[in-house]
Amino acid sequence: MTDLDEYENKLDELVTDHASFPRVFFYFSELFRYLAEGEDEEKWRSLYRLALKTDHLTYAIVIAMKLHDVKLLEEVYSKVEVGSPEERQLAFIMAETQQRIPDFQSHEIMSGSLRSSLHLKNAEFLDVLEPKSPEDVFKTHLVETRNMAGFDPPAQVDSILENLAKTFVSAIVNCGFGTDTLILKEESDWVFRHKEAGITCAVAAIGSIMLWDVETGSSSIDIYNYSDNPFAKAGALLGVGVMSAGVCNEFDTAFGLLQDHLNDEDTLQRCCAYLGLGIAYSCTARVELDMLPEPLMDPEENMEVVAMSALSCGMVFAGTANDAIEQAIFQVLNSRGASEHITLPLISVALGLVYLQTGSAAQKTIEDCKDLPEGVRDYTAIAIEACAYAGTGNVLVIQHMLEMCVEPHKESAVLGVALVAMGEKIGTEMALRHFERMIQYGTPEMKKWIPIALGVLSVGNPTLGALPFLSRMTHDASKDVCYSAMLGLGIMAAGTNNGATAKLFRELSAYHAKDAKLLFICRIGQALVHLGKGTLTLSPLMMDGHLVCRPGLVGLITFAHVIAHTSDYLLAHHQFLLYTLYPAIRTRCMTVVGDDNMSKEVSLRIGQATDVAGLPGKPNVVTGFQTMTSPVVLQAGQRIEITDLEWEPISDICEGVVVVKKRVSKEDNEKAAKSSKTGEMDIEEEDEYKNEKSPKDNGKMEVD
Numbered sequence: 001m002t003d004l005d006e007y008e009n010k011l012d013e014l015v016t017d018h019a020s021f022p023r024v025f026f027y028f029s030e031l032f033r034y035l036a037e038g039e040d041e042e043k044w045r046s047l048y049r050l051a052l053k054t055d056h057l058t059y060a061i062v063i064a065m066k067l068h069d070v071k072l073l074e075e076v077y078s079k080v081e082v083g084s085p086e087e088r089q090l091a092f093i094m095a096e097t098q099q100r101i102p103d104f105q106s107h108e109i110m111s112g113s114l115r116s117s118l119h120l121k122n123a124e125f126l127d128v129l130e131p132k133s134p135e136d137v138f139k140t141h142l143v144e145t146r147n148m149a150g151f152d153p154p155a156q157v158d159s160i161l162e163n164l165a166k167t168f169v170s171a172i173v174n175c176g177f178g179t180d181t182l183i184l185k186e187e188s189d190w191v192f193r194h195k196e197a198g199i200t201c202a203v204a205a206i207g208s209i210m211l212w213d214v215e216t217g218s219s220s221i222d223i224y225n226y227s228d229n230p231f232a233k234a235g236a237l238l239g240v241g242v243m244s245a246g247v248c249n250e251f252d253t254a255f256g257l258l259q260d261h262l263n264d265e266d267t268l269q270r271c272c273a274y275l276g277l278g279i280a281y282s283c284t285a286r287v288e289l290d291m292l293p294e295p296l297m298d299p300e301e302n303m304e305v306v307a308m309s310a311l312s313c314g315m316v317f318a319g320t321a322n323d324a325i326e327q328a329i330f331q332v333l334n335s336r337g338a339s340e341h342i343t344l345p346l347i348s349v350a351l352g353l354v355y356l357q358t359g360s361a362a363q364k365t366i367e368d369c370k371d372l373p374e375g376v377r378d379y380t381a382i383a384i385e386a387c388a389y390a391g392t393g394n395v396l397v398i399q400h401m402l403e404m405c406v407e408p409h410k411e412s413a414v415l416g417v418a419l420v421a422m423g424e425k426i427g428t429e430m431a432l433r434h435f436e437r438m439i440q441y442g443t444p445e446m447k448k449w450i451p452i453a454l455g456v457l458s459v460g461n462p463t464l465g466a467l468p469f470l471s472r473m474t475h476d477a478s479k480d481v482c483y484s485a486m487l488g489l490g491i492m493a494a495g496t497n498n499g500a501t502a503k504l505f506r507e508l509s510a511y512h513a514k515d516a517k518l519l520f521i522c523r524i525g526q527a528l529v530h531l532g533k534g535t536l537t538l539s540p541l542m543m544d545g546h547l548v549c550r551p552g553l554v555g556l557i558t559f560a561h562v563i564a565h566t567s568d569y570l571l572a573h574h575q576f577l578l579y580t581l582y583p584a585i586r587t588r589c590m591t592v593v594g595d596d597n598m599s600k601e602v603s604l605r606i607g608q609a610t611d612v613a614g615l616p617g618k619p620n621v622v623t624g625f626q627t628m629t630s631p632v633v634l635q636a637g638q639r640i641e642i643t644d645l646e647w648e649p650i651s652d653i654c655e656g657v658v659v660v661k662k663r664v665s666k667e668d669n670e671k672a673a674k675s676s677k678t679g680e681m682d683i684e685e686e687d688e689y690k691n692e693k694s695p696k697d698n699g700k701m702e703v704d
Helices: 003-014 018-034 041-053 057-067 070-078 085-097 115-126 134-138 159-173 197-209 214-226 230-243 253-261 267-280 303-316 323-339 344-354 359-371 374-388 395-405 413-421 425-441 444-457 467-473 479-492 499-511 516-529 550-564 575-584 666-703
Strands: 589-593 603-609 622-629 638-642 647-649 657-662
Touching (some): 018 057, 041 057, 134 516, 159 516, 197 267, 214 253, 230 575, 323 359, 395 413, 413 425, 413 550, 425 444, 425 467, 550 575, 638 647
Parallel strands (some): 589 657
C-alpha cells in the first residue's frame, strides 16, 4: 500500500458522514499550504474524491477549480440533474470564476448572461441605481480652499486632462449600471470634447457603463462604428471588449465584431481590437483566437500592434503554458528587446501571464531569459516567476524575490513579493513588514514599486497597516512615486467607499491642484474607491479565500505594470490601457436566488469570519454578526450564514450567488413518507382485488 492510499484511508476514517466533511476540509486546506511544491496536488485530489463521496459538490468544484482540471469540473457537473437547484448552483460558481466546461459555453447561467440583471437587481435593493456624476465623487464643497486674499491664485487645470478624468470617473463609478450623467446623456457631445486618444477612452467608457449587458450595450456603442473619426471607431472596438469581459453570450458579439478589424490600416484601431479580444476572452484559451499571435511573426510590424497582440495572447491563454504562444512572444523580446521601446514591459508581462500559476513549469523559460538582451532580461524573468507563483504563498519564491529587490534593474521583484504572498495571512503580514523597511532604506526606483505592491497585497481591504505608508508616499518628492501611491491606494480601497481613503483623496486633490497630471491620477484613484458605487471589487480571492480567480489576477497584474509606467502610458497616448483592469472586476454582493433565478430576500447572519480549522465541537464560523436581509455587500474578511427557517442553501459557502430551496421539516418528511406508503398499499390492494375477485365473478356469470 502506498503512502497516498494510507492517507486516503485515514481520511475515510475521519469522515464518517456528510456533516463532518466541512471540518476536515478546513483543517486540511490549511495544512496543505505548508506542503512543498508538487506534493499538494495528489492530496487535493484525495480530498476532492472524498468531497464527491460525501456529496459536497460545492467543495468538490472549488478543489477542481483550484487544480484547474477541466475533467474534474465535468465529473462534478455530471453528478447533478440538469435544471436542478444543485446544477444551477454549480453553474453560478463557474460563471463567477469564469471557468467553464467547453460543451456548456452557451449555458444561460454559466455563460455569465445573468450577471448584469442580478447586478442591477442588487443595486435596486441597495438603492444605488441613480447615476453619480463626477462632482458627486469629488465633493469639492468639502475640500478646504486657501484661495483667499494673500494666498496663491486658483490653479489653472489642463482642460483636456480634466475632461478625461471626469470620463474615467464616470465610467468607473457607474460601472455596470447602464447609465451615467455625462457620456450616455441624451444630446450630449461629451465624447468629442476630448482629443485624439481621449476620444477613444470616452467611447470605450460606454463599455464600462454597460459592463456585462452585451445586448443593450452593443446598440449604444454601434453608432461610433460608423463614425468618420478614427479615434471614435477605435474606442468602439475597445468598448465592445470591455463590455463583454467575463460574458460569453450565444452570439459571441466580441469575437464577431473585433476579428474583422485586426488587419485595419489604422494602428490604433488594430491595437484596440487586439486588446478588446484579450479583455473579453481573458483566461478562456479559445481555439478560435489562434490569429492573435500573427503580428508577433512579422519583424517589420509596428511595435504598438505587436505589444497589444502579445498582451492579448497573454490574457487569453493565461495559465496554459502554451508552447506556440510562449515561443512567439519570446522571439519578439529576443529580436526587438534592445530597442528600448516603451511597450516592452507589456510584452514581458504577456509572457509571464502565459505561465500564470503554473509553478515549476515556468523554470525552463526563466532560465532561457538569460539569453535575452540586457534591457528586458531581468524584467521578463521576474515577471514570469511572479506570475507562475501568484497567490501560492510559496516562501522560497518570496525569499528569492526579496534577494533580487536590492539588485539594480530588478526592483520589479517588489511587486512579485506581493503577488506571491497575497491571500496567505502570515505571508501578507511578513510582506508588509518588509515593505516598511524598503520605504525607509530602499532606492528611489524601488520606492516606485512599493505602493503598487501594497495595493495588490491588500486589494479591496484598506487596512490600517498599509494606509499610513501609502498616505505618506502620496506626498513624495518624486512624481513617479506619487503616481504609484495614489493608484496603489485606489486599488487597495477599490469598491469599498472607505471614508478615510475618500477623505485622503479629497485632501490630495487640493494639495496637487496646481499640477494637472498629479490631479488627473488622483481623480482615477478617487474613482476606484467608489468602484460601482461600492458594489464591485477587484479582489481575486473567492470562496472564503480558498480560491484565487485567474481573470482577477490577469487584470491586477497587467494594470500593476501599467501603473509602474504611468508617465509612458496613462499620461501619454496610451490612456486606454486603464481598461486592462476590467477582467478583475466582479460583484461584492451576496445574492440569494430561487427557482426562477431571481433575487430573493432571505434572512441571514453576516460577521467577521473566524478560523475554525482544528477546533473541537461546533464553533461559530462568524463573530460580531448582524442579522440582515439579502442581498448584502460582503466586506473583506467577512462571512455569511443563512439563518432563514424557510429556505435552505445549496452551496456550502455563502458567497456570490447562492441558490436556495424550500426547507423540508421533519413533520413534512414523515407526512410525505406516510402518504407515499399509503399510496403504495392502495395500489397493491387494488391489484389484488382485480386479480382475485374478477375471475370468480366471471366464473359465476358463466355458470348462471
